Amino acid sequence: MAETAAQESEIDQRTVKRAVIASAMGNATEWYDYGVFTSGAIATAIGTVFFPGEGNAVLKSLALVAIGFVVRPFGGAFFGPLGDKIGRQKVLAITILLMSGCTFLVGCLPTYAGGYAIGIGAPILVLLLRLVQGFSTGGEYGGAATFIAEYAPTRRRGFFGSFLEFGTLSGYVLGNIVVLAVTLSFTSEQVSSWAWRIPFFIALPLGLIGLYLRNKLEDTPEFRRLEKAGEKAEKAPLKETLSRNWRMILNLIGIVLLLNIADYMLLTTMPTYFTDTLKINDNTSTVIIICVELVQMALIAPLGALSDRIGRKPLLLTAAIGYIVLSYPSIKLMQSGNTALLVVGFGIVALLLVLMLAVIGSTFPAMFPTRVRYGSFAIGYNVSTSIFGGTCGVIVTALIHGTGNEDWPAFYLMIAAAIALVPILRIPETARVPMARIDVQTAPAGGLRTA
Numbered sequence: 001m002a003e004t005a006a007q008e009s010e011i012d013q014r015t016v017k018r019a020v021i022a023s024a025m026g027n028a029t030e031w032y033d034y035g036v037f038t039s040g041a042i043a044t045a046i047g048t049v050f051f052p053g054e055g056n057a058v059l060k061s062l063a064l065v066a067i068g069f070v071v072r073p074f075g076g077a078f079f080g081p082l083g084d085k086i087g088r089q090k091v092l093a094i095t096i097l098l099m100s101g102c103t104f105l106v107g108c109l110p111t112y113a114g115g116y117a118i119g120i121g122a123p124i125l126v127l128l129l130r131l132v133q134g135f136s137t138g139g140e141y142g143g144a145a146t147f148i149a150e151y152a153p154t155r156r157r158g159f160f161g162s163f164l165e166f167g168t169l170s171g172y173v174l175g176n177i178v179v180l181a182v183t184l185s186f187t188s189e190q191v192s193s194w195a196w197r198i199p200f201f202i203a204l205p206l207g208l209i210g211l212y213l214r215n216k217l218e219d220t221p222e223f224r225r226l227e228k229a230g231e232k233a234e235k236a237p238l239k240e241t242l243s244r245n246w247r248m249i250l251n252l253i254g255i256v257l258l259l260n261i262a263d264y265m266l267l268t269t270m271p272t273y274f275t276d277t278l279k280i281n282d283n284t285s286t287v288i289i290i291c292v293e294l295v296q297m298a299l300i301a302p303l304g305a306l307s308d309r310i311g312r313k314p315l316l317l318t319a320a321i322g323y324i325v326l327s328y329p330s331i332k333l334m335q336s337g338n339t340a341l342l343v344v345g346f347g348i349v350a351l352l353l354v355l356m357l358a359v360i361g362s363t364f365p366a367m368f369p370t371r372v373r374y375g376s377f378a379i380g381y382n383v384s385t386s387i388f389g390g391t392c393g394v395i396v397t398a399l400i401h402g403t404g405n406e407d408w409p410a411f412y413l414m415i416a417a418a419i420a421l422v423p424i425l426r427i428p429e430t431a432r433v434p435m436a437r438i439d440v441q442t443a444p445a446g447g448l449r450t451a
Helices: 001-009 013-038 039-051 059-072 072-086 089-108 121-139 140-151 153-186 186-191 195-201 203-215 223-228 238-279 282-310 312-335 338-362 371-390 392-403 408-426 434-440
Strands: none
Touching: 013 039, 013 059, 013 140, 013 153, 013 203, 013 223, 013 238, 013 371, 039 089, 039 121, 039 153, 039 186, 039 195, 039 203, 059 371, 059 392, 072 089, 072 121, 072 153, 072 223, 072 238, 072 371, 089 121, 089 140, 089 195, 089 203, 121 140, 140 153, 140 223, 140 338, 140 371, 153 282, 153 338, 186 195, 195 203, 223 371, 223 434, 238 282, 238 312, 238 338, 238 371, 238 392, 238 408, 282 312, 282 338, 282 434, 312 338, 312 408, 371 434, 392 408
């Protein structure tokens, strides 16, 4: 313990803060993209200019978001083990550049029809960009969370780890604010014609700022310690990652199932649920979402700090049980026709989500040893995200349209929460365990042993 404390004291607070900001910028860039793609006006424009013809334009846009999730597990399987081999910093520099570049290029694409058009080539190109973005995003989140967790002091890992999801919320809020500014500044005809491109252009400077910050940092102390000891993997350790950590990866998949269904329900499904199903004005819907997310941003760091004192599992269990009990009443409040009650219902769902968001940046990396941490996290997280998160908007929207039942968001959340309870109860509490002590091999039964 004395050796670990000495190692942590060598990392000054300024360096830790820079590492946190550099990591959170990638998440902000990723979720800025989702904020733009799923907002009512831009989602309608994207679905129309790239995929004209019969059918719901918003649903087409959500499907375009979902298609990127198909390749996320492959990105995780490629970039994650690579980050365990060559280092976290190098891989994160690649992923943020690819993510922001793809979003920027969507704004540059010619459309299916009109003056600046290439016909069938337009949807093909936008699909290719979404696939490249999904592949690179598969290597981003696990690496960013690992980067923060391996830089943060043990006793404040929850606090610093919470800023990863602060980046998620700030990126999504920024995306919505930019879209709101565009829709208020231009007519609906101008937005549909050309102004829809403006929000996509902003992604590039965001990515370049993140790239600059990441290139100014050394790799994490944990990775450098492993490298110095000669224990770093010489090849990307995909086989080792899967064969020796598969039980803990399955636990991660189960928890991420709830996390991402709640996350994508709130951030990508609810905007269209408000406008398409509840018939709320686009701008009113955007303002409600922005206000609720600003509250989440104010709460997330204090909740992360709370987890340093009481542990991560109490917050995760509260969220899971809360979703089982409160999802249905929350949806009914949203359907009441009263704006104040809608905000209350939406706020309950958002509060339960922020309980999870505050601790996952510190919980998930600590489930795996340093040697295979990036890869194990990236694979488990992205498999679950691809299957359950990326498809959430499309499935829920399709179920509502297909059955005529507007309660499907609640049912979907309740089922996910019931499943997630099992792995939440099974994982170890690592709130005060130094990351170096998690280098001990996983136990034969799949549980985590620490020294």
